[in-house]
Amino acid sequence: MYNNSIGYTKAQIESSSLNQLDQIKTLLDLRLKELNDIAVRIAYDPTLTPFMVRNNRVAAKTAIEELQKYKVNSSIIDSVFVYFRGDDTIYSQNGSQSLGVLAKEYKMTDASLLRLTDDLNHSETTLLRPDWSEDLIAFYYPIKPKESFHYGTVLYTIQKSVLSNYINDILDGLDRSIVIFDKNLKTWAAHTEGVDVPFSHFQSMIRQRADSAGTGIQDIKLSGKRYSAIYVVSAKSGLTFAAIVPSKQFLQPVTHVQSFLFVLLGVIVFISLISAVWLAFKNTKPVRELANFIRKGWGSGRRESRNELFLIREVFTEVYDHRGALMKKVDLQQPWAIERVLSKLLNGSYKSTEDVETDLDIVGMYLNADHYFMLVFRHTDLDEVKSWLTALQEQYKCIYALESLHKNNIALLVGYERQSATHRQIQEQVADKLRNLLYRQNNPSFVIGIGTVYPQLLHVNHSFIEALAALEYEFTATNGSMIFFEDIHEWDNESLSVPLKEQIKFAESLKRGDKQVSLESLNHIFRNLNQKEQSVFSLKMVCNDIILQVHAIDKELNLDKASVQLKTLTKCRTFVELKEKLTCIVSDICNEVEQLKTKQSTMLGKLVIQFINSNFCNYDLSLDQLADKYNVSTSHLSRIIKEETGTPFMEYLTRLRMEFIKLKLVTTAAPIQSIIQEAGYFDVSNFIRKFRKSVGMTPGRYRAISTSPAKQKPDEVGHTV
The missing domain is CATH 1.10.10.60 (Homeodomain-like)
Incomplete structure (x- = not known):
């Protein structure tokens, strides 16, 4: 019975929609025939011949008055025009004007004006233009209509809203979408109510079926929903009149049982709510205790309220507003916090992956990829580099820029997913895009140092040290070169030396004070020496080279404490003793470098503030001037201030x-x-x-x-x- 009721309702709604479409079609066919009859009358009107209108002003005025009468004869005409082919003037019920003025009046483009001129001069049969303008439909009738030679064209314009009103007058309030369109799928008029899918999804499908059947009803499924498509095709105008009805409407007349259940459920819910409210008011002891706590803790300066709920709401509102203010402050500090986390990551300050992930979650930073590597290049404006990253972020999962205090370097952290390309190919792709961006910004001289790819984010500081080490070879490189740490060749006589890459990595990490990378590189060097078979003399030469390298870095950084310890290395008698003492010295150097960097940053901040306090009256005092004075970038100086x-x-x-x-x-x-x-x-x-x-x-x-x-x-x- 339920299914039969639905089927009967479906048939009734579809039949009603089909009848309404047929009414709209019949009404519009009558109106179009009316336009054709008026065009015939104009063609045989002696006051509207080319001879009378062109050569006699009085006759032209009479012709305009005649057009006014013809316009009144039809309720759908917005304007009626008469055009004599070959002329530049067109006549309407409002007067005469040139085609150019007409185009400006209706805001036509040059292409639309050309099409209008062509339609007026060359149309041989009735021509319909539903897209004549945004709000108007145009009808062209050549005159005289049944003769082989046409001397003019009658042009009607009709408001699309007039056709829409025809649809609205016939509708009975059901949810559906009704559209009138032609063979070219151009929409003439439409009315949609209660249908959330655009009619363009159905249009071509209905047109194909309408061409073969003419009139019919079809079931259509789209986006998981079912619809009934009802369509009628006019044999006279070739227009298709279609309606889309959601199938869910067929259930509405048989939903009285559901309505009863919903009412019953509503009554139950209402009774439950009343009971819950009564119980809540009966058991308000926790609420009173919370209100008393608020009065004790936040009662000062607060207006006494006898209603505990109002008091709690007031306090929670203040807490929420305070939270919003704090969130705004956090948002302002987020860029600084992100750079802080990246700095710690590149300095090797994290001991475990969990510590890194915790800090990343706190600052809202996304760094989750399969592989990571670093690029380093000389540049002074971090903000400018960040503006370039949009072109790279579209392809790679995560990419961040960070300023390094070491010789005005910009470090680029790149993370990417597993791909068919090799790690080297991906590194070359990123470096090549970065190089093109630097060329585009007219960067006068630059070299890009590229570190090794690592699978763990915790080891990205190794890649950073390697990129810095590779950048040390910029003296021998050409402008725009890409120097890969992996490509650094070892010395020819490998038996008398440690790998060159390991020496460079050790030296660079020691200069930056990265204890983890420095000690790993040192252990790797001694392990390499221990595995090679060489004479004691050769081994002592290599050890002396390492000592001299540490001593040179110590002198470059001007560290007094380490200088005293270095003198004891010459007294070492065993290979193991040298390694142990050198390990202690390297650790002390790294600790001293970290303290020195902190001290220098603090001193720089005090010097800058002192200078600003003494020279704030200078009209030309600016952030760029201060950055040049203290040889730092503007972004770094801004953070210090x-x-x-x-x-x-x-x-x-x-x-x-x-x-x-x-x-x-x-x-x-x-x-x-x-x-x-x-x-x-x-x-x-x-x-x-x-x-x-x-x-x-x-x-x-x-x-x-x-x-x-x-x-x-x-x-x-x-x-x-």
């Missing part, structure tokens, strides 16, 4: 100048303009607006209030609005 002051550079500079101007306004009688210019501002009017926004009054008003006998307290003046 923010760490020292808690505010960005420009905000800190503005605050110093503002306090200076306030002091001068109160303690001196100098002109306001002179004080503002003395503070480093040349645009006086702009500063006055800034002062008023910050203090709440103009500088003159501030001076008057601050120097009056009944002046306010300084903290009150600063906050007067």
